[in-house]
Amino acid sequence: MTGRLAAITGIGVVAPAGIGRKAFWDLLTHGRTATRTISLFDATGFRSRIAAECDFRPACEGLTPQEIRRMDRAAQFAVVSAREAVEDSGLALDAMPDSHRIGVSLGSAVGATMGLEEEYLVLSNAGRQWLVDHRYGVPHLYGYMVPSTLAAEVAWACGAQGPVALISTGCTSGLDAVAHGAALIEEGSADVMIVGATDAPISPITVACFDAIKATSPNNGDPEHASRPFDLNRDGFVLGEGAAVLVLEEADQARRRGAHMYAQIAGFASRSNAFHMTGLKPDGREMAEAIRVAMLRARIGPADVSYVNAHGSGTRQNDRHETAAFKRSLGERAYRVPVSSIKSMIGHSLGAIGCLELAACALAIEHGVVPPTANLHTPDPECDLDYVPNTARTCDVGAVLSVGSGFGGFQSAMVLTEPGRVRP
Amino acid sequence: MSAAVITGIGVIAPNGIGVADYWAAVLSGRSGIGPISRFDPSPYPVRLAGQVAGFDPAALIPPKLIVQTDNWTHLGLHAAALALADAAADTGALAEYEMAVVTASSSGGTEFGQREIEKLWRHGPGHVGAYQSIAWFYAATTGQISIRHGMRGPSGVIAAEQAGGLDAIGQARRVLRNDASLVLTGGTDASLCPYGLVAQLSTGWLSTHHDPDLAYRPFDPQACGYLPGEGGAMLVAEDAGHAAARNAPHVYGMIAGYAAAFDPAPGSGRPPVLEWVIRAALSDAHVVPGAVDVIFADAAGVPERDQAEAAAIRAVFGPGAVPVTAPKTMTGRLYAGGGALDVATALLALRDGVVPPTTGVRAPAAGLGLDLVCTEPRPARLRSALVLARGYGGFNSAVLVSAAPAASGGGGPNKEKEAMTCGSSPRTT
């Protein structure tokens, strides 16, 4: 082991009902929900017509007309978040002696689907022409087809010339991308990693594909209260969108330059259930194993965990699966530690959510406040932990566990710890 | 720290399925480039591609799995099965959390996605199938391989266009160091549907030449772009100690070095990073440039990109100092499948002491300063091969593979010893 550790020194967020980390944290700590009737397209005829959308005006967020034309919505989210995170970190990336030591690790589950679908409609004459007409293809169409463009855009925006990767492990993409960045810092391949995740899946094809498997909530009459993780009356997840980007720095370097550190990445592990692409076994076995190994690497035990940020998507299958995983990995501590799901407020933005949740965890450590699980009024008897219903809770937050579960069977767990002596 | 060795290769390429078939094709210069038959390409300026001939998913993959997956995943599933069989890895008997799957994906299940978007817009939301949610996204192949073979370790998916295959191999080595003893890695691609091809046309890099033998000629004075292909390779990467303990039948070589970096933003005026990446990969392997016996080039076939690649190779190795080849002229560029197939080809070259040819090129353009192995294979004593890949947008990756320590009989020049020490000491940059 090299003894190198990655610390979070900057946070940038584009989230439903709030651009910027301050608005994001304000929403979460007030337990407000950002879920609503879909306005990004006419969802008449769809089973689920609700989502948590970002009120995002790219020109107001500082993107140039050229960037707006070139970038898919997911890329726009990522770049705006990255700029906020870098500014927050106080790092002058241009002034760093070697830009090869600055890398990017960005997660996304569905890439530039929105741009791809929009362009397809033009080229295919609204779906009528299988042999699409190449003469109408925009110059950046290939950039939409390869999701790596999202990471490239962030690298360009930050002047990063080190290792750049787009990590796409479904709904664990965000957690896995942050972990990838931390691993590169730990092994010495980079000193600064711009890490994060972005997704903009509120487009017809993605809404329709979740309709087809009845995974999303059909509670169209009451969108504000539709995302109900751990509640007996939950009926599926509510799709969301957004991005979060973190600046990771080697902790000693950050300390030397007097950077503000929110938290450090203390441990991570991922496992696959090798069971089913969408199905989860109720025993939570592989997620529990990921949690166990993440804690081992962070050198903490269950008693040290002061908050658990759950995957908490609001499907019955998930809520039972991860409740079992927490009991299996944390033992008795599972019943006493606060567990919450911010998806109750900002929906499930697929790959992006993992990093939005880590941003929330870092802010929880910073402020000593745990965000609640909104819309939790009728507890499911099979989900019998402390899910912090409806109201944020003030408490000392030292070590946080954040978990994710994704299509493909991916189970990921990360431990963030408070940076200790350098906190103001 | 034990070395990461390759103990299994599964190839599914336009010019051959399986190691023996593919390698025989490469050495004899048999190309898999031909007219696109998957759809009618006549409306388009590009009508040639590398299609995997003779691949019948129905005979190789359970029908219930076929309907749920794109062709890209069919290719990946079969390549994975071939690699595991080649490695004689009994996944049922190995520790479940010690086996991981790390693949590259470049554009996901393009054809499946096009079909479902078409259904949605022609017929309505209720016509999108239940499998769209698991077939199109970039993690489909890794997930399905993990399920099929019961591999429960830390799996992953990396997208970096053509560079992604090498990045997946780099990540596989990282996973072996920290977290697992066997990683199935590599990638496949299949974007040969109308929308997939049209998206690729937007780069302006595809060759519109209509002669299959001349359309993709990297480094040639007449270079005019590249052709796309489908397929790729999966590799079994394994901890050397683990491979030895279970008496793995083959040790093709080891992943001796890896590095990746990113080109500066267009218009920044800063130099491209490929030279830096090559040096970093050699440094990672603790070898000097003289230790590299052959280079498998990215070989974009786009003149300015060929020139940039040749300049980086010249800067590190000197003009004409090391043989360079690009057998991908026989397959087309395979995107996520390209890096792993090039590494597989490099390992076979090491095994048999022969540099495969860059077919279609008679001689490289003057001024490139490359010793390009054209037309015919060239026998050579090979201990280390450098594989380069550049992905659209600015991704640059390099993998150095070398003969495995266990396979060496000792002795030999110094550079070979240097090449063999990799992985035993911490990285110095």
Add this chain to the structure above:
Amino acid sequence: MRQFTTDDLTAIMRGCAGMDQSGGFNGAELHVSYSDLGYDSLAVLEIQAEIQRRFGIPVGDDAMDAMPTPAATVSYVNTLLRAGV
């Protein structure tokens, strides 16, 4: 009035669920659950959606519980067809 038969179901399952093209159900299999026949939850959802598309009947969210086996599917769909929904 149109009837939904085992042959209809077989045709649908060959088309969308990966049933062997020469395959079908023997008498006993009709009463075996889809999962025990090797069809996962996504396949069952796709079978239901295809019935909905071809027969123009709404297959609701509770259908998963109402048609656990091929025989139950045939009977459930015929109930819907008879009710003229």
